[in-house]
Amino acid sequence: MTGETDPPALDADTIAFAGRVFDLARGGREAELADFLAQGVPPNLTNGKGDTLLILASYHGHEESVRLLLDRGADPDRVNDRGQNALAAAAFKGALRVMQLLVERGAAxxxxxxxxxxxxxxxxxxxxxxxxxxxxxxxxxxxxxxxxxxxxxxxxxxxxxxxxxxxxxxxxxxxxxx
The missing domain is CATH 1.25.40.20 (Ankyrin repeat-containing domain)
Structure with missing residues (x-):
């Protein structure tokens, strides 16, 4: 039985599209990511592990993608299923410029x-x-x-x-x- 809070089932094309958007964040491809955000992809899009686009971009040290996501309203303090936020992801990798940007832009x-x-x-x-x-x-x-x-x-x-x-x-x- 489906409750009121159950998310809708996603088709294969939607799942593939979301995977592509997450790959853009991982890969630091901010121009393409910006296009999708402009078309309505939410800046706090979250995958099945709770990783947001911002967490992935931060983990991979992509400063310009992090800046773009913050500019579009991504929440720097959201945590994934392991309790990690974007700042912790950047700290794990030693991505100092990303860490500086996150703190300057309001990350706790x-x-x-x-x-x-x-x-x-x-x-x-x-x-x-x-x-x-x-x-x-x-x-x-x-x-x-x-x-x-x-x-x-x-x-x-x-x-x-x-x-x-x-x-x-x-x-x-x-x-x-x-």
């Missing part, structure tokens, strides 16, 4: 999904020291804990990161800026 520096994992935690885990430095400079909280009570430094240490635990320890001992 400590934004996260239900698991509580922030972009700082993601960057720290994968030893992205430049990304950690950027996020700290933008006000990321090094003492913030995820749903399991782990902060960025403990997650980084657990993953065997070398440089980020020291940066985070230093950030925790610095007096707050006025």
């Amino acid at each position: 520096v400590d934004g996260c999904g239900p698991q509580g994992r922030t972009a700082l935690m993601t960057a720290a885990m994968f030893d992205r020291t430049d990304a950690v430095d950027l996020l700290l400079s933008r006000g990321a909280d090094p003492a913030r804990q995820d749903a399991d009570g782990r902060d960025a430094a403990s997650l980084a240490t657990q993953m065997g990161a070398y440089g980020t635990p020291r940066r985070l320890a230093a950030a925790l001992t610095r007096p707050p800026a006025d």
Whole structure:
């Protein structure tokens, strides 16, 4: 029985079209993506894993596609099924210019999904020291804990990161800026 909230069934052509749009975001093909957005494709289009066009463009480091999507109203704080937002996706890859753009355009520096994992935690885990430095400079909280009570430094240490635990320890001992 179909309830009122069940989405309509999609045909093969619609699914193929959506796949093409997601590939444009992954590939950084902003001109073609802009054409589809102008024709009514929603900027917060989401795939079956909860990834938005913005998350995919951010993950792949496509600054101009990220800018386009933000200009068209994409929500930088939406999370996918794994609790990751666009900033965390960019932090995972160390895409500094994308990270800067996202924060400048309103992404919550400590934004996260239900698991509580922030972009700082993601960057720290994968030893992205430049990304950690950027996020700290933008006000990321090094003492913030995820749903399991782990902060960025403990997650980084657990993953065997070398440089980020020291940066985070230093950030925790610095007096707050006025």
